[in-house]
Amino acid sequence: MELYANVIGEGKPFLILHGFLGMGDNWKTLGTKFSENGYQVHLIDQRNHGRSPHTAEFSYELLSQDVKEYCEKNQLKNIVLLGHSMGGKTAMKVACDYPELIDKLIIADIAPKYYAPHHQTILEGLTMLNNSELKSRGEADEKLEKFINNWGTRQFLLKNLYWKEKGKLALRMNLEVLKEKINEIGSALTSEEKYTGETLFINGGNSNYIQKEDQPLLKEHFPSSKLETIDGVGHWLHAEKPKEFYQLVVDFIEK
Template identity: 45%
Template sequence: MKLHFKKTGSGEPLIILHGLFGSADNWYSIAKELEKQYTLYLVDQRNHGDSPHSDEWNYKVMAEDLNELMQDQNLDAAYLMGHSMGGKTVMNFALQYPEKVKKLIVADIAPRHYAVHHQSILEGLTSINLHEVKSRKEADDQLAKHVPEAGIRQFLLKSLGRNKEGEFIWKINLSVINDQIENVGEALDYDNSFENPTLFMGGANSKYIQEKDRADIDRYFPNNHLIYIKNAGHWLHAEQPQAVVDTVRAFLK
């Protein structure tokens, strides 16, 4: 699949993948800082952002999407960074194509299985009647019945777009995500390991990377470094962008 992406900056290539319900735009402020040293590829994963929709949605095909993008851009190897679902994608990619990954950064996700925990969000998104809502405010009001946190609603509604007729549409493939949400929590299952430097960057207030995850991290990524960003939860790049930028710069140097 030909993914939509934004390219900016100059220097060695750094590819960034967003998380579930997100898009490349989620990392734009981070990219504005990092583009001074690197050529950034901000990627919309399949069924998200401006990339194509597909009924097939799992880490095998998402890793192949990334491989196709690198081939199209004539990238023999690159630095890879992924958040949450994007972190699982780059982990899978690094284990399948280790020679194509110079260094790996995984933001607030571990190699293990995660139980489905997005029910209220999915219920809220599917409850919005796009044929009836006349404004984003109306969509937000409907979503608030299921998702009380204003910041999370603001993030989710970035995926609300309009078609050529001016009607509201979801840029995410909501039906496929809803039907196949279990796929996003899949654990890594490989016999090999990725030997190049790998940074696991967790939010100090998040529970996505726990002490029990160290065994899996060491197994698949033995040359790893685990740090936690202070005063940050799962969306650490939005909550503490400068700390994330500084950490990424230090690691890639």
């Protein structure tokens, strides 16, 4: 499995894993900023997302293997690994499966617990787009608005549009497989899975993905972890307050 990645800068390898229905490009602004600090930033598209291969199989075990193979192919060692949401679940799995790969681990707004499927409306909207003859991004936005009223969420999803051929837009993600494997997206780490290296969890003060009662679970799986909160932001904490997010990450990886 050869993952697609946009690589920015030179220095210590710093891999970033996007969330469900996203792609590495979602992190371009922050990735560029990290690269200016002496990091070689790898903005990875996970399988069935963006420009990476589409396959019928999809699980965190495979996503974790994909990252390991990517590191081997590119001879990356002692990496900084940051994952948001689904990408955070992948990053946790990589850390538990291949701890020798990682120097510092950062998990943005997700816990190692089970999450019930909660993207149904978004998936309905994207399915409608997938079955439409789209001539422009504006038309796609208009159609998607019937399902998703939040402008920011729509813009995030519409980043997946590309010109498949002249005058015809399509989505980059493997929507059918992602819909079929929706239960996989929320799966938890098993009780035996642990990573003892330095770990930073960052959550959004207005997000409900990491609850107060989840804190013992974070420590159980990641005994050397700490949790920081960015007030006044939701699940897309890195996009809502990029400066605060950037500072927390840099302070953690450079201390």
